[in-house]
Amino acid sequence: MENIGFRIIPRSQYPDLELIAQFQNVVTPHLSDNMNRIFASCSQLRPYHSGKKLVGSALTVKTRPGDNLMIHKAIEMALPGEVIVVDGDGDLTNSLIGEIMTRLAEKQGVAGFVLNGAIRDSGAIASRDFPVYARGVTHRGPYKDGPGEINVPVSIGGMIVNPGDIIVGDEDGLVAIPVQYAGLLLDKARQTQQIEDGIIETLEQGGSINRDWIDQFLQQKGCSLDDEDARK
Structure with missing residues (x-):
């Protein structure tokens, strides 16, 4: 029993x-x-x-x-x-x-x-x-x-x-x-690593990353943007 x-x-x-x-x-x-x-x-x-x-x-x-x-x-x-x-x-x-x-x-x-x-x-x-x-x-x-x-x-x-x-x-x-998801997640995690490695390499070489998505997302959320003087 x-x-x-x-x-x-x-x-x-x-x-x-x-x-x-x-x-x-x-x-x-x-x-x-x-x-x-x-x-x-x-x-x-x-x-x-x-x-x-x-x-x-x-x-x-x-x-x-x-x-x-x-x-x-x-x-x-x-x-x-x-x-x-x-x-x-x-x-x-x-x-x-x-x-x-x-x-x-x-x-x-x-x-x-x-x-x-x-x-x-x-x-x-x-x-x-x-x-x-x-x-x-x-x-x-x-x-x-x-x-x-x-x-x-x-x-x-x-x-x-x-x-x-x-x-x-x-x-x-x-x-x-x-x-049952191990192979799938291995592939996805490796792809994520490649993307992040590319970003880091670009930054280390003095390049820039497109960050327009931040303001675009804030506007979608209805945030009032008034940061023109923030970098002056």
Whole structure:
């Protein structure tokens, strides 16, 4: 009989490491812009490691706040290239992981952690490049009682993550990409990069960019324009 709320769901898909690797050179702003800026976690989730980019396939965990029993299980069952994505309800009362768990996960081939909750041993985590994103820090340790679920949809600071989604994290934040849209978003993000590279190159060479759209848009909004003396 199903024990809803305390169970492990079998994987429905496995990490495509070749596909995942293609996101190493794509930044989160370009991915976010091409998903209309609504598929991202809240700004409170931030990186606590020394800067390495996070790219991998989501192994999701839903746990009771302050309890990491199912996170330990996720480390044991994780495949190389997976990101352990934990919904701890955003609670900061108790930490969910610390230095030892990050080292165990790294040894297992885990690509990193995303935690809608707290960590501890933040100094040790900050000294290493193993990716860890979290909502906060506390010295108070976790419990190991359960319940929890593995391989279920989770909410990470407003971002819905399904098992197998591609997670990309950098200094600007996190995005989750459904695998079925990965190729499309890769192409769109690369096009955005080319456009921005062209703008930057033009500016660096002393050229100018057409900015007429600003006044045109303001006029459409009914804004009264009286800035003739602004540059004199």
